[in-house]
Amino acid sequence: MDEAQELLYQKEWRVIDQSVTGLHLDPLQSFGMDDTLCASVGSGTTPATARAWVHHNTIVLGIQDTRLPYLADGLTYLKEQNYHYIVRNSGGLAVVLDEGVLNLSLIFPEKEKGIDINRGYEAMFQLIKEMFADFHQEIEAREIEGSYCPGSYDLSIDGKKFAGISQRRIRNGVAVQIYLCVKDSGSKRAELVQNFYFLAQKGEETKFKYPFINPSVMESLSELLGVSLSIQDVMLRFLQALQKKSETLYMGQLMDQEWPLFEEYYQRIIERNEKFF
Template sequence: MQVNQDLLSQKTWRVIDQSVVGLHVNALQSFGMDDTLCASVGAGVSPATARSWVHHKTVVLGIQDTKLPFLKDGLKHLEEKGYRYIVRNSGGLAVVLDEGVLNLSLILAETEKGIDINRGYDAMLALVEEMFADYNVNIEAKEIVGSYCPGSYDLSIGGKKFAGISQRRLRRGVAVQIYLCVNGSGSERAELIKTFYHLGKRKSETKFEYPEINPEVMASLSELIRQPLTIEDVMLRFLQVLKRRSEQLYAGTLTEEELPIFQGYHQRVMDRNDKIFSEFS
């Protein structure tokens, strides 16, 4: 896939690994982090950055989800199942995060010609294909009808979705994000969101068409390849690809310049969530 060479192959990749510490913080921090990195990488003050993150049981909602006519009932169900919930600052619909879901973000600077949206998606697809090249599986990128947060770049094996890709663009920075269901039950995660929509929508007619979820079309990678995979296994594969694709790979954190930017973006997403959910408290 030659078209992706210049996006995955960077002179330097900085890696911010939050696959462990993320379990102890609210997922809102992750969206503040990616916005911060978009701003700093887009401004050219930081190199291309790859970030990994895992969060404790959280359902990340899209803006359209907050317009469900009986949202309060759907949120109550999530709480009863032990999930917290947030609204992200980018598009898409509800997705499930937990200890078996690895999120990866590639943050790149827009070039003079810009990064076409499909090139961003294709670069992430190429990354995942390279990460699992030793398995004899065909990873397809197409919408899986019946999945949660369906999109044209759902990643699937044998018609069962295990990952979804999204993008966030801010201040000449591009964050290409993916959630990878590494282990656990994909259908159980889908069942949670199916019930959320059932309770939140009921029989109401809505302007927006919410997905009719079929839990049978979702699975984890471990289920699909029929081998146990851990977050650590997949992280190693991720780092190995980035090492092959760069002259320099190093572990980093936010710089002194990025920290105050993060505080601003994090506060912004917190304020937005407080405003959205204030009527349900």
Template sequence: MKDTMDLLVQERWRVIDQSVSGLYISALQSFGIDDTLCASVGSGEAPATARAWVHKPTIVLGIQDTKLPFLKDGITYLEENGYEVIVRNSGGLAVVLDEGVLNLTLVFPEKTKGIDINRGYDAMWQLVKDMFADYDKVIEAREIVGSYCPGSYDLSINDQKFAGISQRRIRKGVAVQIYLCVNGSGSERASLIKQFYELSKKGEETRQEYPEVVPEVMASLSELLQADLTVQDVMLRFLQALQSKSGELFAASLSPEEVSLFEGYHERVVDRNRKVMGE
């Protein structure tokens, strides 16, 4: 617990809030920004940084998803339902982004000791528990079988998943990312991914394993807490929880140096996306 708290307690936390402006940019830019922050925070040129982002309806595929035998059929289905489809530059499987899903990224410098991978996950889990400490609910971290993009740090309440955590490391910077399904129907989002896999696989044997999605095991925080939560409600909780662990919490955007760095990282994300999608 102490190691976890040591990560969250920073002398200065810079906050980049794109919970509204993110609706007007592609999610590809978000992955480029997080890579940029990893590099700048890891090098010591920027303080520990927290970023919040929301995007228009987008399905983010993992590299593994691009090996599906009938991928184009699955993508066509998603696009017909109003979703942009992109591939992220890291592992994992398909996830849903939309106006009711808040993404949070915590970027730490690795420094000399290094940050164990579970320590990064535990820090984000602890932060989410702090954010909703006023609700009498136990938030667990364990794999929820039947969810989309299942992992050992799925966050759930009463066996229903509402969030998933991932990590990315670049140049001694560690980005811990989480998507929080704030409102809307968790099972409807899961049904979309279930249909995507059915159309992309068509029952064929595949070398990689893909989840058998069971929509009922996923829900939003609004559904689980029986509260009419908005993204901005959860943003406030996020900032308050972070403030309690910070000597100084301040809002900022990318520095001029980071903007220059971003151009290169964004280009890499876009190029890789083109190659993987066969464009």
């Protein structure tokens, strides 16, 4: 068994499903939640945890995005398009969340050996490939130039990106997070981000190189696989794939001892956002 598969095999997987309830939650809670899970899973007091979440129209900005020269103009545009915006506490650049985008987080304990960064990415990549193996379409992991939030673990089919993976590490816990564009138009989402950068940068030279977005390189899984997938279809595939990786898989929520941690991390990200905006 390779190292990524080894990581996916956990004695116990707790699943926190916010793929429906997340629509009524503040997106900042999601980032507070993953930080909480990193800390509690990392301390060994709770088992490895998988979390699924969906949020209403939200643009999640990276820290670099807050340094755009005409950020206010870009944010005004997002508001006009009926999108909220927040800044996340991990790396990367702007991504789109809406009711057709499923976010999945796998939170592992970083035991004695440590989890190197590529092993975390590889574990998520392998899981996604298993989830959609019956379509016999090759899913690749490589940077897709012209996509939003480009990275070496962009997931694509025929050169069209449908997902991006990021990681967050806190107190011996590792959260590997992916957004999956499940349905609707991937290129329309990319156009939104393209217009945001156009207005927030206005062609000005900047120290940091922001992506030049080409909407035609992004599509949703439904578009790429030629079937109408719903968030719940993909959730079922996720649970089935994860069930094969453990002796016990159960649906859970935060435990009593995790709530105070959550309050702390949630407050921290609220304050951080207040500082930026």
